[in-house]
Amino acid sequence: MVLTTKDCDYLVIGGGSGGLASARRASKLYGAKTIIVEAKRLGGTCVNVGCVPKKVTWHAASIRETLKDAKNYGFSLEETKSFDWQSFVAKRSALVKRLNTIHEEHLKEDEVEYLHGVASFKDSQTVEVTLEGSLTRVLVKAKHILIAVGGRPSIPGDVEGSELGITSDGFFELERQPRKVAIVGAGYIAVELAGMFNALGTETHMFIRHDRFLRTFDPMIQEQLMAEYQRHGIVVHKQSSQAKVEDIGSGWKRLHYKDQDGEAADDFDCILWAIGRTTELGRLSLDVTNVKLDGKSRIKTDKYQNTNIEHIKAIGDGCDRGFELTPVAIAAGRRLADRLFGGDAQIDAHLEYDSIPSVVFSHPEIGSIGLTEPAARKQYGDSNIKVYNTKFNSLYYSVFDDREDAVPCSYKLICAGQDQKVVGLHIIGPGSSEMLQGFGVAIKMGATKADFDRCVAIHPTNAEELVTLK
Structure with missing residues (x-):
C-alpha cells in the first residue's frame, strides 16, 4: 500500500x-x-x-404520444415497427x-x-x-x-424476494422494454417512470400505500393526475402492500400483494421499487x-x-x-x-429555501411552487386566503376528432393577505415545466395577483390563463 x-x-x-x-x-x-x-x-x-x-x-415517450395525435392534424402515419x-x-x-x-x-x-x-x-x-x-x-x-x-434508491427490507426487483438506477440498465411492469411507490420517481412506460406501450401497474400520488403536492394536482393515469390505462392498486416476490422463470416474477380489493398475486417481467432514497x-x-x-x-x-x-x-x-x-x-x-x-x-451568501419551483415530468407535466392550499390556509387562516382556479383544454386539442382524447389543464393560484401576494402556484397540463420557470421568478420576487393581472396575456397560449384568472 x-x-x-x-x-x-x-x-x-x-x-x-x-x-x-x-x-x-x-x-x-x-x-x-x-x-x-x-x-x-x-x-x-x-x-x-x-x-x-x-x-x-420522457422526450421519447412524448414523441410516441405526438405520433398518436398526428392523425388529428391530417397526417397519415404508419409505424413499421414498435419503439426500438x-x-x-x-x-x-x-x-x-x-x-x-x-x-x-x-x-x-x-x-x-x-x-x-x-x-x-x-x-x-x-x-x-x-x-x-x-x-x-x-x-x-x-x-x-x-x-x-x-x-x-431504497429497496424494501420487509418484502421476501425484494432483490428480484430493480430501482430507478436499474431502470436505466434495462436492455429490453418490459412487457408488463409493477411500480411500487407514489412519489415523483414512481409517477414519472410509470408515465414513460405506459406511453411507450408497456402494461403498467402502480402500487401505492394510500389513495393518491404525490402526497406533498396540492390536492388538485393529486386528483387530476390520478384521473389522467387511470384514464390512460395505468392500473393503480390503492392501499397496497407487498408480501413476497418469487422468480417464476423466463425473466418473469410473481408479486404477492394486498390492495383495496384484498389479497392477490400477479406476474410481471419487471418489478421496480420507487419507495424513497x-x-x-x-x-x-x-x-x-x-x-x-x-x-x-x-x-x-x-x-x-x-x-x-x-x-x-x-x-x-x-x-x-x-x-x-x-x-x-x-x-x-x-x-x-x-x-x-x-x-x-x-459573507451572508446562502440559499433561501422558500418558494423553490419543482416539476414532475409525468404525463401530463406538473409544475409547483410555494404553498399548497391546505398549507396556506393553515399558515394564514381561511379568511386571509383567496384561491383562483381554472380548468380548460388547450387549443392543441381543438381539432381532435374525439375531444375525449384531450388532456385537460388545471391551474391554481393561491393568494394571501389584503395585497393578495401569490404564495402558491400549481399547474398540471402540457408545457407546465417550461412555463413554471418564468412564473417562479415572479413569485420569488413577491408578485401579487395585481401584478399578474397587469401582465398582458400572450395569446393563444396555455400560460395566458394564469394572468387572466378571475
Whole structure:
C-alpha cells in the first residue's frame, strides 16, 4: 500500500452536480486550492441515472404520444415497427458517457484536483481516500470540508424476494422494454417512470400505500393526475402492500400483494421499487467527526449549510434541508463557495429555501411552487386566503376528432393577505415545466395577483390563463 498526503483549502466529498458546482466555483472564481472525491461517475444521480437520462426518456415517450395525435392534424402515419428500445438506450448511454467526460474536462480547466476513489474520515479534519483500481491511499487535510455525497434508491427490507426487483438506477440498465411492469411507490420517481412506460406501450401497474400520488403536492394536482393515469390505462392498486416476490422463470416474477380489493398475486417481467432514497453517508465513518444527525440519519445544518463542526459543511440529499432536487444542491453549493472564499462581500451568501419551483415530468407535466392550499390556509387562516382556479383544454386539442382524447389543464393560484401576494402556484397540463420557470421568478420576487393581472396575456397560449384568472 502506498500512502500519500495532501493539503487543500476546500475538500468536496461527492462528485454529483452540487459538489461539482461548489468545487469549480471555489477554484475558478476565488483561486481556492480544491480537491473533489467521487467513488462512482462524475455528475452523480442527475447525470448518470436521474434528471438527464430520465428527461431524454420522457422526450421519447412524448414523441410516441405526438405520433398518436398526428392523425388529428391530417397526417397519415404508419409505424413499421414498435419503439426500438435497444437503439434508444444505446444513444442515451452515449449521452451520459459524453457528459461524464465533459465534467472531468471542466474540473481540469478550473484546476480542481479529482480523486476517483472512496472517502472516509480518519478524524474531523482528515479524510482518507482509497483510490479506485490502485493500492494508493491519500490522506487529505483541508481548511473546509463539504459533504455532498447524495443518496441511493431504497429497496424494501420487509418484502421476501425484494432483490428480484430493480430501482430507478436499474431502470436505466434495462436492455429490453418490459412487457408488463409493477411500480411500487407514489412519489415523483414512481409517477414519472410509470408515465414513460405506459406511453411507450408497456402494461403498467402502480402500487401505492394510500389513495393518491404525490402526497406533498396540492390536492388538485393529486386528483387530476390520478384521473389522467387511470384514464390512460395505468392500473393503480390503492392501499397496497407487498408480501413476497418469487422468480417464476423466463425473466418473469410473481408479486404477492394486498390492495383495496384484498389479497392477490400477479406476474410481471419487471418489478421496480420507487419507495424513497437512502443517504450515502454510511461509508464516511462520520462517527469520528461528532457531526450531528437528525432522526432520519441526515446531517443537521443551519441556513448557511454549517454543521455543528465549524469547518464541515453539507449540501444535497445528505443534509436536512428537505429538498432532494439537483438544482437545489447546485445553488446551495455555489452560495457556500461564495461565502467561504468570496470575502466580506459574500459573507451572508446562502440559499433561501422558500418558494423553490419543482416539476414532475409525468404525463401530463406538473409544475409547483410555494404553498399548497391546505398549507396556506393553515399558515394564514381561511379568511386571509383567496384561491383562483381554472380548468380548460388547450387549443392543441381543438381539432381532435374525439375531444375525449384531450388532456385537460388545471391551474391554481393561491393568494394571501389584503395585497393578495401569490404564495402558491400549481399547474398540471402540457408545457407546465417550461412555463413554471418564468412564473417562479415572479413569485420569488413577491408578485401579487395585481401584478399578474397587469401582465398582458400572450395569446393563444396555455400560460395566458394564469394572468387572466378571475
